[in-house]
Amino acid sequence: MYAVLREDAFLGETHIVTGSGQGIGLAVATLLSQHGAQVAMVDLDANRLKEAAIEIKGQNAAAPLVVPADVSQEDDVQKAVAQVLEETGCINGVVNVAGVTRDARIAKKSFDDFKFVMAVHVHGTFLFTREIAAQHWHPMFKANDNQPLRDEVNRFVVNFSSVSARSGNIGQIDYTAAKGAIESMTKTTALEFAGYGVRANAVAPGPVRTPMLAQVPEQGVAAMEKRTLLGRLCEPEQMAATVAGIIDPRVSGFTTGQVFAANGGMYLD
Numbered sequence: 001m002y003a004v005l006r007e008d009a010f011l012g013e014t015h016i017v018t019g020s021g022q023g024i025g026l027a028v029a030t031l032l033s034q035h036g037a038q039v040a041m042v043d044l045d046a047n048r049l050k051e052a053a054i055e056i057k058g059q060n061a062a063a064p065l066v067v068p069a070d071v072s073q074e075d076d077v078q079k080a081v082a083q084v085l086e087e088t089g090c091i092n093g094v095v096n097v098a099g100v101t102r103d104a105r106i107a108k109k110s111f112d113d114f115k116f117v118m119a120v121h122v123h124g125t126f127l128f129t130r131e132i133a134a135q136h137w138h139p140m141f142k143a144n145d146n147q148p149l150r151d152e153v154n155r156f157v158v159n160f161s162s163v164s165a166r167s168g169n170i171g172q173i174d175y176t177a178a179k180g181a182i183e184s185m186t187k188t189t190a191l192e193f194a195g196y197g198v199r200a201n202a203v204a205p206g207p208v209r210t211p212m213l214a215q216v217p218e219q220g221v222a223a224m225e226k227r228t229l230l231g232r233l234c235e236p237e238q239m240a241a242t243v244a245g246i247i248d249p250r251v252s253g254f255t256t257g258q259v260f261a262a263n264g265g266m267y268l269d
């Protein structure tokens, strides 16, 4: 097992990870499971999720729940959150990782592609955030006489931005718009969810070696590597470790409403 925190850091907690069929999401689901969390894996393809869950279980970790859903579809997300609540009785947090790209310069970008990219990132992040609040955290707040929850339970939202939200990126008018929106949504979520005892933060990665990056031509990837101060790509496991540190209240318990730049020094704010 690849431990970055104490082994039982998330024992007794339920974490939803969207986009966990591959790439960063899969690495996050694996690491959180290895640290004791009951992870609910959300992605489009049920078979890929099942295989991934079996693989995670084989790595000395709690077996994840498999919850196939399209994050951009309201009905899917409502059902996914209800299913996780039914099976576990509690949701501690969500890592909104699911993402897509449809790169093309503005002059050639179809409106359908623009809307598709916005829907997966922005609608998906909104829908999971809202549904967990509507079905779980807000009712807890009401049951507490509308008083802030100060029960020391770990509750969190971790959203996925990108270095390109701030630097811009040719071919990604839709993706960069979506990531900028996600950073703003993270701040609003932190403000609104403070009363639920929820910390809401975002990660803004630089280039990470995943199937998404594999769509970029080799010389483009080499140029990205060079643009980082560290002179290399990030591995998904390293990004997952950053996420685990944000989720763990012992590490980041006084941090909310923030965007963590994890870009190898590619862009200095």
Ligand SMILES: NC(=O)c1ccc[n+]([C@@H]2O[C@H](COP(=O)([O-])OP(=O)(O)OC[C@H]3O[C@@H](n4cnc5c(N)ncnc54)[C@H](O)[C@@H]3O)[C@@H](O)[C@H]2O)c1
Pocket (backbone or CB within 6 Å): 018, 019, 020, 021, 022, 023, 024, 025, 042, 043, 044, 045, 069, 070, 071, 072, 096, 097, 098, 099, 100, 120, 124, 160, 161, 162, 163, 204, 205, 206, 207, 208, 209, 210, 211, 212, 213
């Ligand atoms: N890889 C990078 O270099 C990089 C850099 C910055 C930010 N990011 C962000 O990190 C996140 C993960 O990226 P990745 O590189 O692992 O991507 P990836 O393409 O390897 O994996 C994305 C996953 O999201 C799933 N997904 C896509 N649409 C979905 C939908 N509608 N509903 C449910 N699941 C859906 C896919 O099936 C896939 O399993 C994304 O939000 C991405 O924008 C990645």
